[in-house]
Amino acid sequence: MSLPPLVEPAESLSVDEIRRYSRHLIIPDVGVEGQKRLKNAKVLCVGAGGLGSPALMYLAAAGVGTLGIVEFDTVDESNLQRQIIHGQSDIGRPKAESAANSVREINPYVNVVIHNTAIDRDNVFEIFGQYDLIVDGTDNFATRYLVNDAAVLLGKPYVWGSIYRFDGQASVFWAEHGPCYRCLYPEPPPPGMVPSCAEGGVLGVLCASIGSIQVTEAIKLLAGIGEPLVGSLMVYDALEMSYRKIRVRKDPSCVLCGENPSITELVEDYEAFCGAVSVEAQEAVVDSTITARELKEMQDADKDFLLVDVREPAEFEIVRIPGSVLIPKGEILSGEALAKLPQDKQIVLHCKSGVRSAEALAALKAAGFKDAVHVQGGVLAWVKTVDPSLPSY
Numbered sequence: 001m002s003l004p005p006l007v008e009p010a011e012s013l014s015v016d017e018i019r020r021y022s023r024h025l026i027i028p029d030v031g032v033e034g035q036k037r038l039k040n041a042k043v044l045c046v047g048a049g050g051l052g053s054p055a056l057m058y059l060a061a062a063g064v065g066t067l068g069i070v071e072f073d074t075v076d077e078s079n080l081q082r083q084i085i086h087g088q089s090d091i092g093r094p095k096a097e098s099a100a101n102s103v104r105e106i107n108p109y110v111n112v113v114i115h116n117t118a119i120d121r122d123n124v125f126e127i128f129g130q131y132d133l134i135v136d137g138t139d140n141f142a143t144r145y146l147v148n149d150a151a152v153l154l155g156k157p158y159v160w161g162s163i164y165r166f167d168g169q170a171s172v173f174w175a176e177h178g179p180c181y182r183c184l185y186p187e188p189p190p191p192g193m194v195p196s197c198a199e200g201g202v203l204g205v206l207c208a209s210i211g212s213i214q215v216t217e218a219i220k221l222l223a224g225i226g227e228p229l230v231g232s233l234m235v236y237d238a239l240e241m242s243y244r245k246i247r248v249r250k251d252p253s254c255v256l257c258g259e260n261p262s263i264t265e266l267v268e269d270y271e272a273f274c275g276a277v278s279v280e281a282q283e284a285v286v287d288s289t290i291t292a293r294e295l296k297e298m299q300d301a302d303k304d305f306l307l308v309d310v311r312e313p314a315e316f317e318i319v320r321i322p323g324s325v326l327i328p329k330g331e332i333l334s335g336e337a338l339a340k341l342p343q344d345k346q347i348v349l350h351c352k353s354g355v356r357s358a359e360a361l362a363a364l365k366a367a368g369f370k371d372a373v374h375v376q377g378g379v380l381a382w383v384k385t386v387d388p389s390l391p392s393y
């Protein structure tokens with residue numbers, strides 16, 4: 001399915017712009033007309049992280065006239081393995097500002113708009129309303145559903161991408177012409193089922209593979225060329241080096257874009273909708289949560305307890321809390337590790353951020369380890385509040 005151009009052409013290109021974009025101008029399908037459309041286009045990139053980095057850089061280089069960046073985070077050293085829009089000297093700076101600097105350096109003709117904020121249900125319409133097209137580079141389900149719902153309700157197309165380890169996916173969601181994200185994923189995955197890149201890792205260069213698909217789709221939509229990924233899901237496997245294109249149909253019973261939608265405005269609380277942790281885990285942590293500082297005090301007081309790290313071996317190699325033993329969450333949930341655990345002393349669980357340890361805690365409590373507790377914020381909290389000399393990841 002080909003679609004008409006999303007954007008009207010700008011009046012003209014300057015002599016400098018003609019020189020800069022000459023390799024585009026001589027492609028018949030783009031030409032001066034297509035380049036003028038890019039110049040007139042307003043594109044918002046949600047996130048200036050793994051996917052946002054290549055997306056913003058290539059959108060800027062391509063000559064998209066207005067580029068919005070919505071991002072609240074600051075640059076961390078662990079970002080630099082893949083977030084190539086930021087550099088060593090940007091560590092600690094707001095990502096939106098660092099990204100805007102790079103964009104201006106790549107192409108001074110781009111008007112950069114910085115939204116140094118977290119996108120939420122209160123500001124999403126106001127921000128999205130300023131743009132023709134959204135590029136979604138978010139890495140969590142709550143924001144993904146928020147982006148989708150706002151885009152559908154505003155009738156705007158958005159280019160979606162997702163990455164994990166060696167696998168990537170991309171699509172264009174545009175309810176007027178095809179499915180939305182909810183048609184494909186009506187429900188968020190059960191909490192803890194799909195690890196984030198922060199928990200599971202991602203091959204840095206995968207961001208370029210998927211980000212470049214997103215930019216390609218954005219340019220096609222803006223200029224009205226080719227066949228956009230509306231109604232198709234690209235699935236990329238870096239280990240197999242395979243790209244598969246899967247047909248995705250609009251779901252007539254979609255709660256958002258179907259024939260009788262039950263969602264006609266933004267959901268009250270996207271975090272709750274996507275659930276940071278499962279109900280069992282939420283119940284398990286009540287009165288059974290300690291802080292990293294409290295863990296340190298227990299260690300300093302020589303309390304008799306077993307500190308169990310429920311992360312994966314590769315994470316344990318990177319950084320560990322002194323005195324911890326490794327028992328990955330899967331072995332606790334399957335019951336396999338329960339026999340290894342002592343009955344005569346308290347068990348203290350931790351993971352990277354506190355999500356996996358909460359799930360493991362629920363399993364332990366169900367198995368009768370009533371006084372087990374978990375560490376809020378996990379290794380990240382330990383590094384931050386107890387021993388900043390350890391690496392964060």
Ligand SMILES: [Zn+2]
Pocket residue numbers: 179180181182183184251254255256257258
């Ligand atoms: Zn839908």
